[in-house]
Amino acid sequence: MSSIQRYLQMANRSVNEQFVGVDGFIDDDMYFAGDMNTFFGADGEAQAAPVAAPSVMRSQPYIITVSNASNAAVTIDVFGAYIYLNNAGFSAGTLTVSNVTITSNLSNVTYYNLLNQSSISPFTIGSTLISSVNGTTSQVLQPITLTTQDANGNQAVKILTPVVDPYQNQSGIVDLKQPFRVDGFTKLTFQIFASSSVQFQFYPSDTINVARGLGGNPVSKQYGSPKIIRPAAR
Secondary structure, three states, rough: OOOHHHHHHHHHHHHHHHHHOOOOOOOOOHHHHHHHOOOOOOOOOOOOOOOOOOOOOOOEEEEEEEEEEOOEEEEEEEHHHHHHHHOOOOOOOOOEEEHHHHHOEOOOHHHHHHHHHHHHEEEEEEEEEEEEOOHHHHHHHEEHHHHHHOOOEEEEEEEEEOOOOOOOOOOOEEEEEOOOOOOOOOOOEEEEEOOOOEEEEEEEEEEHHHHHHHHHHOOOEEEEEOOOOEEEOO
């Protein structure tokens, strides 16, 4: 093998190694988490924002209620747009699967709208407020399996574990401070108890909208912490 051939072989190997080592789907730990400093640090909670930084809009939630009408527990998915957008269980923007209904609590936005947005404009959820509407209040402590994949079929799974803040005043409610990103592949899977309803308020910390670029603005927009639970006096 000539010296030129050896050089080309080494160069090809180096390119391949760089390609495989790129921050991609499986090795990128931040695929789920995102940058929490843009959420909790944006308004000075976690760290001071730069003096010249513009003010950050406080996050407003996507709100849905999941209701189980059956007398048995059911395992259900939330999100998963690429799976559920064409589901026959949709009626007037509300989805019913296995006697479990998922509906939006925003008057001008349906659950179908939310799924559709997640499929074309991904977002990062920085905080999730989970509230028991009726039934067993321990529903809010059910672990949630976060699953996503890419177009190559590579899958990634993470368990989100709701925990009661020992300093909070409310009961039957938890603030899940585990961030995760949502696109059309992403779904949240959990078990909902018999004859129970639970509400989720998903507070985005970052949203993507390519239409913003038409006006010369960044397609990504960050939001400040909603400060949804106040600690009790210590």
